[in-house]
Amino acid sequence: MRTITIKPKALTHNLNQVKQRAPQSKVLAMVKSNAYGHGVAAVLPALQQADGIGVATLTEALEARQLGWEKTIGLVEGAFTADEWQQAIDHEISCVIHHGPQLEWALQNIPPASSATRVAWLKYNTGMNRLGFNAEGVLSAAKRLHEAGYQLILATHFANADDHDHPLNAMQIERFSSVLATLKDTISPDIQGSLCNSAGIVNFPEYHYDWVRPGIILYGSSPVVDKSAQELDLQPVMEFSAQIIALQTVSAKDAIGYGSRWRAQQDTRTALVSVGYGDGYPRVVTDDAYVTVMDANDSQSYRCPVIGRVAMDMIVIDISSAPESLAIDSKVMLWGDAPRVDEVAGHAGTISYELLCRLSIRPNRTQA
Amino acid sequence: MRTITIKPKALTHNLNQVKQRAPQSKVLAMVKSNAYGHGVAAVLPALQQADGIGVATLTEALEARQLGWEKTIGLVEGAFTADEWQQAIDHEISCVIHHGPQLEWALQNIPPASSATRVAWLKYNTGMNRLGFNAEGVLSAAKRLHEAGYQLILATHFANADDHDHPLNAMQIERFSSVLATLKDTISPDIQGSLCNSAGIVNFPEYHYDWVRPGIILYGSSPVVDKSAQELDLQPVMEFSAQIIALQTVSAKDAIGYGSRWRAQQDTRTALVSVGYGDGYPRVVTDDAYVTVMDANDSQSYRCPVIGRVAMDMIVIDISSAPESLAIDSKVMLWGDAPRVDEVAGHAGTISYELLCRLSIRPNRTQA
Numbered sequence: 001m002r003t004i005t006i007k008p009k010a011l012t013h014n015l016n017q018v019k020q021r022a023p024q025s026k027v028l029a030m031v032k033s034n035a036y037g038h039g040v041a042a043v044l045p046a047l048q049q050a051d052g053i054g055v056a057t058l059t060e061a062l063e064a065r066q067l068g069w070e071k072t073i074g075l076v077e078g079a080f081t082a083d084e085w086q087q088a089i090d091h092e093i094s095c096v097i098h099h100g101p102q103l104e105w106a107l108q109n110i111p112p113a114s115s116a117t118r119v120a121w122l123k124y125n126t127g128m129n130r131l132g133f134n135a136e137g138v139l140s141a142a143k144r145l146h147e148a149g150y151q152l153i154l155a156t157h158f159a160n161a162d163d164h165d166h167p168l169n170a171m172q173i174e175r176f177s178s179v180l181a182t183l184k185d186t187i188s189p190d191i192q193g194s195l196c197n198s199a200g201i202v203n204f205p206e207y208h209y210d211w212v213r214p215g216i217i218l219y220g221s222s223p224v225v226d227k228s229a230q231e232l233d234l235q236p237v238m239e240f241s242a243q244i245i246a247l248q249t250v251s252a253k254d255a256i257g258y259g260s261r262w263r264a265q266q267d268t269r270t271a272l273v274s275v276g277y278g279d280g281y282p283r284v285v286t287d288d289a290y291v292t293v294m295d296a297n298d299s300q301s302y303r304c305p306v307i308g309r310v311a312m313d314m315i316v317i318d319i320s321s322a323p324e325s326l327a328i329d330s331k332v333m334l335w336g337d338a339p340r341v342d343e344v345a346g347h348a349g350t351i352s353y354e355l356l357c358r359l360s361i362r363p364n365r366t367q368a
Numbered sequence: 369m370r371t372i373t374i375k376p377k378a379l380t381h382n383l384n385q386v387k388q389r390a391p392q393s394k395v396l397a398m399v400k401s402n403a404y405g406h407g408v409a410a411v412l413p414a415l416q417q418a419d420g421i422g423v424a425t426l427t428e429a430l431e432a433r434q435l436g437w438e439k440t441i442g443l444v445e446g447a448f449t450a451d452e453w454q455q456a457i458d459h460e461i462s463c464v465i466h467h468g469p470q471l472e473w474a475l476q477n478i479p480p481a482s483s484a485t486r487v488a489w490l491k492y493n494t495g496m497n498r499l500g501f502n503a504e505g506v507l508s509a510a511k512r513l514h515e516a517g518y519q520l521i522l523a524t525h526f527a528n529a530d531d532h533d534h535p536l537n538a539m540q541i542e543r544f545s546s547v548l549a550t551l552k553d554t555i556s557p558d559i560q561g562s563l564c565n566s567a568g569i570v571n572f573p574e575y576h577y578d579w580v581r582p583g584i585i586l587y588g589s590s591p592v593v594d595k596s597a598q599e600l601d602l603q604p605v606m607e608f609s610a611q612i613i614a615l616q617t618v619s620a621k622d623a624i625g626y627g628s629r630w631r632a633q634q635d636t637r638t639a640l641v642s643v644g645y646g647d648g649y650p651r652v653v654t655d656d657a658y659v660t661v662m663d664a665n666d667s668q669s670y671r672c673p674v675i676g677r678v679a680m681d682m683i684v685i686d687i688s689s690a691p692e693s694l695a696i697d698s699k700v701m702l703w704g705d706a707p708r709v710d711e712v713a714g715h716a717g718t719i720s721y722e723l724l725c726r727l728s729i730r731p732n733r734t735q736a
Contacts, residue, residue: 001425001448033646033680034729056646056681057369057730077681080369080613080642081697099614101696129624130640130676130684131614159628168628245448246467246499256497260527260536272498274448278401278424278725283718308498312401312721313424313445316498328469329449349717350651353680357646358726361402362425 002242002279002363005336006038008046010235014218015049017233021201022208028074028194030215031064032056037280037356038219038238041067042367047218052094054213058084061093074121076213077131078102085109092116096155098123098131103141110148119151121194124179126156126172135179139186146187153192153211154180161199162224173207180209198223202232221342221352229340238356239336240363242275244293244328247319256316257308270307271319273332278312280359281334282348285310289347292333293322302326303338370610370647370731373704374406376414378603382586383417385601389569390576396442396562398583399432400424405648405724406587406606409435410735415586420462422581426452429461442489444581445499446470453477460484464523466491466499471509478516487519489562492547494524494540503547507554514555521560521579522548529567530592541575548577566591570600589710589720597708606724607704608731610643612661612696615687624684625676638675639687641700646680648727649702650716653678657715660701661690670694671706 018027029050030036035043040060044067047053052072055061058080061073078096079085085105088095097103097120111117122142125132133141142152156176160166173195180193193209198217201208202224215223220236222229229236250256250270255263273291277283289306302322306315319326335341341352348355386395397418398404403411408428412435415421420440423429426448429441446464447453453473456463465471465488479485490510493500501509510520524544528534541563548561561577566585569576570592583591588604590597597604618624618638623631641659645651657674670690674683687694703709709720716723 033644036646036680037728057642059732060730077613077642080611099616127623127628128626129616129618129622129638130679130682159623159626166628168623243448245445248467248497250497254497255495255527255536258496258527260495260534270497274425274445276401277722278404280726283722311498312404312725314498354645354651357680357728358648360405360725360727361729362428364427 002275003240004359004363004365005239005241005368006042006365007235007237007239007368008043010220010237011043011046011218012049013235014220014237015047018201018212018214018217019049021205022196022212025208025210025212026051028052028054028072028211028213029218030054030213032060032076033357036216036219036353037359039365040064042365043237044069051211058087058093061088062091065091072116072119079105082109089115089117094119094121096121096123096131097141097145098133103144106150107144107148113149118149119153120145121153121155124154124156124176126175127168128157128159130157132156135175138179139182142183142187142191146191151190152183152188153194154183155194158195158197158200161197161203164203164224164226169204173204177207202227216353219356221340229342236336236340238341239368240280240334240359241336242273242279242332242334244271244326244330244332245274245314246272247326247328248272258311259309262308269319270316271304271326273315273317274313275332275334276311276313276315278360279362280355281310281315282344282350282355283310284349285344285347289344290339291317292338293317293319293326294331294333295322295326296330370643371608372727372731372733373607373609373736374410374733375603375605375607375736376411378588378605379411379414379586380417381603382588382605383415386569386580386582386585387417389573390564390580393576393578393580394419396420396422396440396579396581397586398422398581400428400444401725404584404587404721405727407733408432410733411605412437419579426455426461429456430459433459440484440487447473450477457483457485462487462489464489464491464499465509465513466501471512474518475512475516481517486517487521488513489521489523492522492524492544494543495536496525496527498525500524503543506547507550510551510555510559514559519558520551520556521562522551523562526563526565526568529565529571532571532592532594537572541572545575570595584721587724589708597710604704604708606709607736608648608702608727609704610641610647610700610702612639612694612698612700613642613682614640615694615696616640626679627677630676637687638684639672639694641683641685642681643700643702644679644681644683646728647730648723649678649683650712650718650723651678652717653712653715657712658707659685660706661685661687661694662699662701663690663694664698
């Protein structure tokens with residue numbers, strides 16, 4: 001059976017790693033996109049020590065409230081309509097304000113003084129060029145929001161924080177620091193700042209400011225290009241596994257699977273595994289892709305290459321490294337402790353975030 | 369709002385295309401992997417004229433029974449355990465038998481004569497080298513199953529049917545035809561045959577045999593390399609759309625998004641769209657990737673390139689081709705009539721099947 005196993009203890013461990021790295025900052029734990037595919041309901045109990053959670057849509061925010069999350073919820077793209085702004089007020093959601101219409105909704109419909117929606121995350125575009133006001137727009141918006149009674153958190157987002165020496169990082173930091181100082185000087189010293197995503201938390205510890213916004217790091221993947229998850233002492237929160245459903249030996253020169261893209265050099269023992277891209281394993285992987293097969297009999301594990309094209313419902317693996325006694329039903333780890341999802345992503349030409357998010361509803365879900 | 373809209377009429381149209389192409393054959397409509405991501409519950413009503421449906425797991429089979437599907441259900445990898453075999457009997461599921469253990473379960477636990485499980489799909493490995501017995505094994509298994517009272521359908525699967533002239537096709541056809549003739553001669557003339565998936569239905573009309581097994585063609589994508597969905601008169605069953613949530617103009621030389629991989633050649637009007645890989649849009653697309661923006665005011669539509677890296681929750685598009693009056697909230701078609709999902713898959717280095725299957729649970733789902 002295809003199974004996604006979530007490990008809340010690993011999540012709590014990773015959250016503690018973040019807190020140790022950013023001891024002076026509050027933590028907005030990102031749970032958008034169904035907690036990076038892990039399942040919001042599965043992760044919230046392990047995030048009790050976070051100061052808030054971040055989501056991308058109002059639907060996600062309301063789901064978290066329904067699940068009993070009572071602390072801060074930050075809506076990181078803000079309300080999409082005036083009606084959503086009203087719903088945010090109704091459910092005490094703190095919103096990002098990143099463009100003119102959102103600013104007008106906020107000024108025309110001011111939440112009660114006690115409401116969490118009175119805390120607004122004002123987005124400054126320092127170089128990502130997706131969301132946010134320019135410097136002049138931020139100053140003007142901050143002034144108006146402050147006068148209307150909002151508590152403000154100036155926020156921006158790194159475009160290249162995974163690559164420490166990328167020249168844009170210094171520019172974004174400089175712009176952010178400068179505008180935050182101006183806001184504090186000219187409007188209110190209580191205005192807070194939030195700059196760092198996971199990569200920023202690791203690479204720019206001197207710029208953590210009041211709130212950090214960890215995402216992928218919580219789930220146990222490395223957010224930076226030059227350090228692995230292991231080097232950062234992160235534990236994988238998800239294990240994705242399946243089972244061997246058939247064994248066979250293919251003859252030398254025989255091809256396997258669609259496109260006949262893999263051809264046996266010699267007689268090769270192979271196993272069919274009940275998982276494919278219809279579950280979320282990526283269809284296009286390099287020849288380096290492998291899985292770990294667990295032998296129930298002797299508790300050994302074996303590294304087995306994925307051979308042939310990944311299909312919708314199955315993959316074939318080379319089990320030459322495993323003993324002849326390997327049984328049907330043996331567990332196959334697609335990602336987890338080995339390989340880490342970061343490795344699989346590397347074999348698929350993408351990042352772990354995408355693999356985690358693009359899981360289908362087919363795998364069974366459980367917790368360890 | 370991210371929205372997946374399913375069009376049952378398009379599905380029925382595509383099913384009729386299959387029936388016209390294979391008028392002498394029964395149709396096993398593939399609905400595995402949640403009906404290629406379309407949702408089993410959404411598609412079953414439009415498949416009433418199919419003779420059966422095909423699924424990959426027992427869970428999928430039981431879901432279809434629960435939804436009221438009373439005709440044939442074919443379990444295309446068969447039972448994974450002896451217990452699953454018993455459940456298949458309990459719910460009248462017809463199973464593929466592709467290796468020794470499944471054969472033994474079938475011989476040791478024979479369903480009642482009236483049961484649909486007495487129809488067994490015996491898998492012959494003609495060159496795909498994933499599932500199936502070799503020629504000798506098929507003859508022996510067929511003899512034993514026939515003697516035990518099973519009605520048999522000999523089945524195999526093309527590895528390269530999308531590419532009409534691939535040399536393996538002729539070899540697979542030859543092996544299949546030959547063994548089927550032998551089975552009919554030596555065991556029973558009532559043994560049926562099933563060879564063609566979607567690509568086989570299009571490319572090998574002379575070998576449709578008793579059952580065809582259409583999959584992707586039902587959902588409106590082309591299964592072959594040399595003909596588009598339009599050329600095959602297929603209609604897209606899924607429309608995947610989102611909305612513009614912000615508008616801005618980026619200055620010449622400014623970069624957009626993660627990795628700063630897109631840089632404006634000139635001042636450029638852009639729009640932020642509320643969709644990303646967290647919904648199932650592929651993260652890595654070529655510079656040819658585009659979406660269609662609908663202008664609610666004048667019912668016009670505009671082809672707009674995707675620029676910068678696709679993020680988890682948003683993409684940025686170049687809206688230079690659209691008028692200045694383009695409003696926030698405008699609908700953005702990721703795939704549907706234009707672009708077709710086949711085009712998007714081409715821009716992402718994969719096939720439409722994968723994009724359809726790897727949608728996350730975040731998008732809202734509806735029917736047209």
